[in-house]
């Protein structure tokens with residue numbers, strides 16, 4: 012039976028392998044088209060409810076920043092955006108993409124997979140992530156990362172973490188994948204194997220969409236409870252992705268198990 016270190020080594024080997032960053036992100040053009048800023052920075056994605064009055068004087072950290080796709084986008088809005096990731100190879104790409112021709116001076120930190128590496132403590136106004144946290148199929152590791160995020164935030168700092176969600180996850184064989192209606196096969200979801208919210212699937216032999224944590228409606232109360240152990244003003248909201256699956260302004264996403272993105276939000280009100 013494998014443990015946390017084995018799992019983190021597996022993840023590290025996966026992300027250090029010479030796979031192009033666009034392939035690691037997957038459906039790259041679709042993700043670039045998706046309005047992540049709206050949902051990371053506005054409660055319920057509602058532009059009347061920004062999480063800060065201004066963004067231009069704030070410093071942010073992108074957890075699992077990979078090749079810097081969202082660091083570069085968020086740099087347009089924030090004073091400074093740093094990134095951290097388990098992969099030194101992807102961080103080099105991020106450095107090139109954001110600081111090279113991009114003209115920014117983001118700092119990038121290599122992590123051990125269950126922390127934020129040497130990212131400074133009591134420093135950030137905002138920590139966010141996109142398509143990274145749900146690739147970690149271990150409750151214990153995600154909890155450690157949450158604790159590190161709390162440490163890295165200033166008092167008054169906030170998090171918004173995007174993860175994948177389907178109200179019916181995790182899927183069991185009793186649930187029909189699709190039904191036949193008037194001769195037409197109507198598909199409900201794309202079934203996927205993965206970890207339950209509370210499990211530590213250290214035996215998993217892959218990551219990054221091949222074996223993720225599958226968050227469902229039954230987990231919402233636990234998620235809120237977990238966040239509330241450290242953060243205040245905890246809130247959860249969603250953005251629908253099922254309508255966009257095939258076409259988002261001409262950019263396509265392959266079929267996937269999630270129907271929505273879920274955003275986990277909280278504030279550090281004391282150290």
Ligand SMILES: C[S@@+](CC[C@H](N)C(=O)[O-])C[C@H]1O[C@@H](n2cnc3c(N)ncnc32)[C@H](O)[C@@H]1O
Nearest residue numbers: 026035036075076077080096097098124141143
């Ligand atoms: C699909 S890519 C997304 C990259 C970027 N966030 C984006 O939106 O383009 C997933 C990223 O999560 C990172 N990642 C996965 N597990 C991690 C862990 N345990 N700790 C830190 N980073 C991790 C990977 O190295 C990879 O860069």
